[in-house]
């Protein structure tokens with residue numbers, strides 16, 4: 001493990017089963033994320049990106065290997081200690097709406113995450129570019145992009161060391177995507193960011209490093225500056241991304 005790694009995976013494997021099918025969703029994954037570092041995880045559908053995020057956040061237990069967060073071996077400690085590890089992560093799901101309690105207003109969704117921390121909910125709304133007047137609305141009445149920004153405000157409510165975003169702009173129109181990316185760009189560097197994306201342009205804009213998965217394996221782990229001429233998986237993604245100069 002590099003000394004500066006905040007989150008570290010070594011030899012991580014995770015097997016999922018669907019009926020009789022046994023899927024090795026992750027195989028021997030080694031990955032380090034340093035404090036304040038921004039890492040994009042790319043790869044085609046089913047390559048294991050979401051599974052990796054669940055393992056990084058200490059939510060899902062790997063079947064092989066080890067995950068450490070801040071030097072804590074996540075699955076070797078008590079459940080209580082693991083919960084403390086989980087609080088270091090802020091989770092921005094792909095589908096914000098289904099992650100909200102339907103009984104809550106947008107403000108209540110964020111207030112619940114704030115808990116007794118004393119952070120101002122309206123300030124969090126302003127930070128993600130939402131009119132504080134929206135706090136009284138039910139998320140179902142908000143646009144997709146606004147909901148996603150509520151999810152970011154909720155993730156920021158705990159002042160996490162790591163923001164985990166799983167396809168945070170999927171299904172949004174271009175303008176809404178831009179707004180979400182702008183909000184994440186402000187957080188970049190202040191805390192670590194692990195961003196799952198299909199879109200290499202998003203990776204180039206927000207990440208310091210790009211990690212590519214293929215069939216559960218890390219096939220490339222390169223600084224953004226060194227993308228051109230990198231591993232074949234990345235080259236294919238670059239070629240498949242329209243409008244990219246490379």
Ligand SMILES: Nc1ncnc2c1ncn2[C@@H]1O[C@H](COP(=O)(O)OP(=O)(O)OP(=O)(O)O)[C@@H](O)[C@H]1O
Pocket residue numbers: 016017018023024025043044045046047048049050051052
């Ligand atoms: N709950 C589950 N039960 C069984 N298999 C699963 C489950 N979730 C995912 N898988 C399988 O595990 C593999 C990795 O899935 P994962 O969702 O991590 O990929 P992904 O790269 O995030 O895909 P996508 O880009 O489509 O979200 C895939 O083959 C998927 O079909």
